[in-house]
Amino acid sequence: xxxxxxxxxxxxxxxxxxxxxxxxxxxxxxxxxxxxxxxxxxxxxxxxxxxxxxxxxxxxxxxxxxxxxxxxxxxxxxxxxxxxxxxxxxxxxxxxxxxxxxxxxxxxxxxxxxxxxxxxxxxxxxxxxxxxxxxxxxxxxxxxxxxxxxxxxxxxxxxxxxxxxxxxxxxxxxxxxxxxxxxxxxxxxxxxxxxxxxxxxxxxxxxxxxxxxxxxxxxxxxxxxxxxxxxxxxxxxxxxxxxxxxxxxxxxxxxxxxxxxxxxxxxxxxxxxxxxxxxxxxxxxxxxxxxxxxxxxxxxxxxxxxxxxxxxxxxxxxxxxxxxxxxxxxxxxxxxxxxxxxxxxxxxxxxxxxxxxxxxxxxxxxxxxxxxxxxxxxxxxxxxxxxxxxxxxxxxxxxxxxxxxxxxxxxxxxxxxxxxxxxxxxxx
Amino acid sequence: xxxxxxxxxxxxxxxxxxxxxxxxxxxxxxxxxxxxxxxxxxxxxxxxxxxxxxxxxxxxxxxxxxxxxxxxxxxxxxxxxxxxxxxxxxxxxxxxxxxxxxxxxxxxxxxxxxxxxxxxxxxxxxxxxxxxxxxxxxxxxxxxxxxxxxxxxxxxxxxxxxxxxxxxxxxxxxxx
Numbered sequence: 001x002x003x004x005x006x007x008x009x010x011x012x013x014x015x016x017x018x019x020x021x022x023x024x025x026x027x028x029x030x031x032x033x034x035x036x037x038x039x040x041x042x043x044x045x046x047x048x049x050x051x052x053x054x055x056x057x058x059x060x061x062x063x064x065x066x067x068x069x070x071x072x073x074x075x076x077x078x079x080x081x082x083x084x085x086x087x088x089x090x091x092x093x094x095x096x097x098x099x100x101x102x103x104x105x106x107x108x109x110x111x112x113x114x115x116x117x118x119x120x121x122x123x124x125x126x127x128x129x130x131x132x133x134x135x136x137x138x139x140x141x142x143x144x145x146x147x148x149x150x151x152x153x154x155x156x157x158x159x160x161x162x163x164x165x166x167x168x169x170x171x172x173x174x175x176x177x178x179x180x181x182x183x184x185x186x187x188x189x190x191x192x193x194x195x196x197x198x199x200x201x202x203x204x205x206x207x208x209x210x211x212x213x214x215x216x217x218x219x220x221x222x223x224x225x226x227x228x229x230x231x232x233x234x235x236x237x238x239x240x241x242x243x244x245x246x247x248x249x250x251x252x253x254x255x256x257x258x259x260x261x262x263x264x265x266x267x268x269x270x271x272x273x274x275x276x277x278x279x280x281x282x283x284x285x286x287x288x289x290x291x292x293x294x295x296x297x298x299x300x301x302x303x304x305x306x307x308x309x310x311x312x313x314x315x316x317x318x319x320x321x322x323x324x325x326x327x328x329x330x331x332x333x334x335x336x337x338x339x340x341x342x343x344x345x346x347x348x349x350x351x352x353x354x355x356x357x358x359x360x361x362x363x364x365x366x367x368x369x370x371x372x373x374x375x376x377x378x379x380x381x382x383x384x385x386x387x388x389x390x391x392x393x394x395x396x397x398x399x400x401x402x403x404x405x406x407x408x409x410x411x412x413x414x415x416x417x418x419x420x421x422x423x424x425x426x427x428x
Numbered sequence: 429x430x431x432x433x434x435x436x437x438x439x440x441x442x443x444x445x446x447x448x449x450x451x452x453x454x455x456x457x458x459x460x461x462x463x464x465x466x467x468x469x470x471x472x473x474x475x476x477x478x479x480x481x482x483x484x485x486x487x488x489x490x491x492x493x494x495x496x497x498x499x500x501x502x503x504x505x506x507x508x509x510x511x512x513x514x515x516x517x518x519x520x521x522x523x524x525x526x527x528x529x530x531x532x533x534x535x536x537x538x539x540x541x542x543x544x545x546x547x548x549x550x551x552x553x554x555x556x557x558x559x560x561x562x563x564x565x566x567x568x569x570x571x572x573x574x575x576x577x578x579x580x581x582x583x584x585x586x587x588x589x590x591x592x593x594x595x596x597x598x599x600x601x602x603x604x
Contacts, residue, residue, distance in 0.1 A: 015604070019585040024604070035455045036501065042458060043597070065456065072456035079458065122500040122524060138502035138528035144600045152586065152596070186443055187494035191523055220497065220522055285443060372452040372499070393447045393498060395470045 002260025004158045005225055006193045009133040009257065013116050015150055024152045025133075028115040030145040032060040033101050036120030038079040040143035052087045053149035059110050060084050061093040063101050064368045069375045099340030099366035102126040102214065102308035106206070107340055109239025113228035113254040118142065118151050123308050123390065124223075125216045128193075129209035130236075131228035131257045136217060156222045157266035158193045158259075159184075163200040165274030170424035172318065173208035174310060174388065174407035176200070177215045178279050180271060182289040190220030192266055195259060200273045201226055206235040207312045214309045215390050218286040228254035280386070280406040280420050284394040292410050295420040300404070301383040303328070303415035304397075306337025306364075307371045310388035310408050313343045319388075319408035320352040322416070322426040323359045329418030334361035335377045341366060359415075373398045386414035429592055430514045430533050432560035434487025436569070437513070438551045441473055444491060445498035446525060450507040452499070463507040488515040488558040490547050496525025496536075505532050515560060517567065517581075519544045530587045531596040535560065537567065537581045546577060562591070 003011070016024040030053075037060070044050045052058055060080060068074035077094075084092035093104060102123050105111060113131035117124060120142040127134035137151060145151050161180060180194075194216045201209065209226045216224025226232075233240070233250045244250035278292040305311070305319050316338060328334045336356045338344035344366060347353050353363055370377030371389040379385055379401025388411050392403040404420060413423035448471045450463055457463060469478050476482055489495075489508070495518040496504060505528045508514070515535045529536035539547075547569055550556050554572035561568070565583060570576040583591075593599040 018589070018603075021584070022586040038458050039460070039502075047597070047601075049601070070456070072458075075458060076456055120500055120502070122498065124500075136500040136524055138500055138505070138524055138531060140502060140528065140531035140596050144596055147597075148600055148604045150600065150604050152600075186497060187520060187522070190494070190520065220494065222523055372447070372455075374452050374455070391447075391498060393445050394472065395451060396447055399451070399470060 001264060002262035004195065004259040004263040005131060005227065005257050006133055006156060006158055009114055009116060010155060012114065021154055022152055023155055024150050025116050027118060027145055027149050027151055028057065029110055029117045030058050030142070030149070031101060031105055031117065031119035031124065032058060032142070033064055033121060034062045034076040034080045035064045036139050036142060038076050040139045040146060041079055041083050043143055044147060049147055052089070052146055055088045055090070057149065058089050058146065059091040059105055060089055061098050061101050061104060062095065063098055065375050066098055066365070066367050067095050097341060100308045100311055100368050102210070103312055103339035103343065106130065106210065107342055109236055112236065112240070113232060114257045118145050122217045123214055125221060126210050126214040126308060128216065128223040128225035129206060129213040130232055131225060131254065133223055135222050154191060156191055156193045158195050159189055160195045160197055160265045160268045162268060162270045163196060163198040163273060164270065165200055165272040167200065167273050168276065170278050170409060170422070170427050171273065171276045172407040172409065173204060173211035175276055175279050176271065176273055177212050178281065178289045178405065179276055180269065181215065181218050181287045183269060184219040185287045186218060186285050187220040189216065192221055194219065194221045194224040196224060196226050202229065205314060206231055207314045210312070211309055215286065218390060227258050278407060278410045278422055278424065280404045280410060281392045282404065284392055286390065286392055286405060292406065292420055293422040298404065298420040299384060299418060300332060300386045300414055300420065302333045302335065302377065302379065302385040303411050304335050304337070304370055304377055304385055304387040304389065305408050305411055306339060307368070307389040308339065309390045311337055311339030311343065313346050315388065315408040316343065316347045316352050319412040320355040322409050322412035322423050324355050326359060326416040326426070328360040328415045332415055332418050334359065334415050335364060335370065336361045337364045337367065337370065337376065339366055370397060372396060386411045386420060429594060432515050432535055432562070433558055435485045436488045436490050436556040436558050437482055437486035438548065439473060439476065439489060439491040440548060441491070442493035443497055444471065444495050446496055446501050446504040447498055449496065449504040450501065455501060455503060460506045460510050463503055464510045467507040467511050483511055486513055488517065489513055491516065491518045492544065493519045495521050497522040500524045502528045505529050505534060509534065515558070517547070530590040533591050533593070533595040535591060539579060539581060543579050546579070550577065
């Protein structure tokens with residue numbers, strides 16, 4: 001019997017099997033942000049164990065509320081800053097260099113195929129796009145990860161998601177993952193890993209794969225993984241060429257992390273993207289999905305383009321294609337939040353920021369703020385947002401607000417019309 | 429080890445997420461006690477009083493499927509803990525929330541649908557108490573003035589070890 005990529009990574013990292021079905025894994029990278037890390041730091045200090053297992057394997061960022069909005073968020077930022085300084089954590093990203101963690105850390109080349117990665121953030125599953133086992137954890141797991149470099153997991157089973165067909169115009173990775181969520185439901189993958197496979201995934205860029213993997217947790221999945229291939233090597237090349245010299249050697253090395261053809265799967269879900277249309281969520285759960293064209297009566301107050309799901313350069317380019325030459329509808333606010341400083345600069349150099357600003361968008365600094373209703377675009381009671389984020393929970397972007405999740409192109413089209421809109425007529 | 433058992437708070441809905449358990453606007457707190465007044469304050473659920481009155485007496489939550497989905501925030505178990513709620517009984521849990529509960533030395537007990545229906549069947553005007561027998565792996569629900577109902581539960585060896593150690597930091601620190 002062959003093995004899945006997850007089983008292979010577990011075997012390569014297992015440090016202890018304290019009980020049947022539980023593996024304590026050694027960690028390659030521990031990622032930290034200022035919302036879930038400060039209490040771990042405070043607890044370590046309180047225990048007299050203010051240490052880190054390996055400063056070079058800890059990567060930290062201030063991204064959720066930045067620049068700080070008040071004394072409390074400033075205190076969280078200061079705790080991170082002081083901690084990074086006193087432990088010599090060199091990969092610490094403060095104001096000016098900081099961006100949304102799940103866009104910034106891959107961009108920095110910190111995530112490699114075969115790695116084990118944890119972070120006190122549920123969307124850590126994003127990094128599975130690189131063929132890493134990456135999982136969101138709570139603060140206690142993070143604390144132990146920081147101190148000991150280990151984390152315990154139940155061995156997850158794997159759902160193979162076989163994605164076939166060619167992406168039609170106006171359909172993006174976001175539409176594909178929303179379709180997968182619709183079919184799996186919000187707990188259809190609990191204690192499972194989603195393995196995204198098939199020709200449509202092979203044809204996707206790393207940014208598109210990250211969009212897929214990012215929302216695996218919305219089906220309850222532990223991680224959402226893609227097989228590392230030449231696309232992965234190309235994305236990482238600047239960071240790995242010293243290790244491999246030439247790309248074929250990198251490919252050979254990464255191939256050890258492919259699932260075997262005779263690996264055992266919990267189940268297989270087949271998705272043909274050829275027949276998909278642009279979609280958006282309705283209601284308060286990400287598995288409640290409808291065609292955008294059927295939601296044209298839904299009026300919106302705000303468009304939000306950004307987040308760890310859809311704030312990367314390709315997302316901004318697709319949204320800009322739609323926005324170009326079309327102002328926001330009267331009364332609609334547009335917020336564009338490039339996910340990292342590099343994305344911001346690139347968008348500026350390509351003239352995309354002009355496109356958005358000409359249309360009436362506010363361009364904010366990179367931050368997670370609005371997505372979870374903490375800063376930079378919180379909704380008022382009764383307001384509706386067309387958002388490229390990943391959660392539409394009741395109150396997520398602000399108490400009493402309604403969030404409709406969609407692709408950047410669909411969000412951009414919705415901003416033009418003031419109602420949820422099908423982007424295809426703007427993409428001719 | 430923590431104390432387990434007491435009055436039950438019934439939350440009759442599936443997919444209650446951690447944003448509902450504790451809204452993100454409180455995530456800038458760096459003291460767990462600051463979360464206390466805000467537990468479940470944004471939860472909209474028929475028969476539930478989000479002002480805090482329903483939470484005040486509760487020691488155990490009984491709910492449906494996929495409790496604790498969404499954000500990884502351990503502020504959710506902490507908000508329960510500082511309100512002396514150390515047990516959640518549900519038909520199912522989101523992975524991170526469940527692990528966070530055990531990592532804090534608290535109990536996230538999953539029961540089959542039929543058992544959850546049985547417990548909700550006890551929910552009426554009178555308060556329901558819940559006793560937890562960890563060694564005997566039994567939950568006993570007692571509605572005031574009525575006969576108790578006992579239900580067996582399963583607990584993995586690792587989960588039990590965490591509960592008995594008082595949490596994952598204690599366990600891992602002694603071992604790794």
